[in-house]
Amino acid sequence: MAEGFFTLLKEYGKAAVELLFPGETCLICGKTTNQGYLCKSCADKWENFAWGRPCDYCGVFVRQEHSQCRWCQIEPPLYIERARAFGVYQGYLRDRLLAFKYEGQTSLAKGFGVLLTKLVVREFAGISFDLISSVPVTEKTMAKRGYNQSLLLAQAVSSGIGVPWADHLLAKRADVVSQTTLGREARIANMRDAIVPLDVDLTGKRILLVDDIFTTGATAYACGKALKQMGAAGVWVITVAAGTDFQ
Ligand SMILES: [Zn+2]
Ligand SMILES: [Zn+2]
Incomplete structure (x- = not known):
């Protein structure tokens, strides 16, 4: 007792x-x-990269003995320099990301911002970024959800690394179908022209694009394409989580 x-x-x-x-x-x-x-x-x-090492090009985690994911082996990403993710999209991290995106738990941006700042410092230390950008959402999503989770992350990273963030560089077309039920090829085709560049001159700028998840890269590539059309000298991508390719 x-x-x-x-x-x-x-x-x-x-x-x-x-x-x-x-x-x-x-x-x-x-x-x-x-x-x-x-x-x-x-x-x-x-x-120690215990949950996999990043693919040379994209954010996907691969086995220690591999250097590229199966998709980048066929064709490396066209519009971005490199993508990096902090963790694997699974377990507790996945639950938190879903709560952040769909359940209004916007205060999670602070902690994700801390992790993303660590990631930038480790992976992109030699690059002096001019601007931090985020993935746009449609007006309909904004009205329904009330916030853009990617922009909240961009703002958190901005205060972490001291580089300014900019909203309204890109827009998302309203008629894009939801990605969640599509396969890889369909996602990439679906997103190709979904992100629209706005009238901003980014000539010579090095852009850090921030998002929550890197799945097929379709969203990141579409944003990269638009940012390059606006004159960006380079687009590097960081996300909180990414998938794996343990082939
Ligand atoms: Zn890859
Ligand atoms: Zn832990």
């Missing part, structure tokens, strides 16, 4: 400490941490 009492006391103590010093939740595994939204164990894994 005494043991039970002390366990109880310990639990209360722990709860009181958490109340006084609330830790953040590790966005990869869901454990409480005081280390900036990434627990020690997940930080080690991230540093």
Whole structure:
């Protein structure tokens, strides 16, 4: 009984400490941490590429012994320099991303911004970006959802790395069908002309494009194409998560 009492006391103590010093939740595994939204164990894994290494070109994770995903082996991305993702789109991270995109949990942008800032520092350290851009949503989506999750991430990364963000560089056509039920080739064809460049001169600018998920790359490539049409010198992409190609 005494043991039970002390366990109880310990639990209360722990709860009181958490109340006084609330830790953040590790966005990869869901454990409480005081280390900036990434627990020690997940930080080690991230540093050692434990969940796969990134494809040379795109954000997809591949086996350690591979250097490119099966799609980039056929044709490397045309309109972007490189894409990088923080984690694999699965488990707790996937749940959080869905809550962020569809359930109004916009406060998650802060933690995702911390992870994305780490990613930029590691992957794109030598590049001095001029502007941070985001993937546009249609007016209908904006009216329904009330926010653009990609723009919230771009703003969080902007304060993380001290590069200005810009909205209204790109627009998304209203008549694009939802991507979620389409296969890879259909997605790329569907998105090809879905992103429209707006009347902004980006001549010579190095753009960092920020989004939540890199799946087939269709969205990133369409944005890259439009940004290049506007004169951008280069487009680099970061996302919170990406898929895997463990062939
Ligand atoms: Zn963790
Ligand atoms: Zn690839």
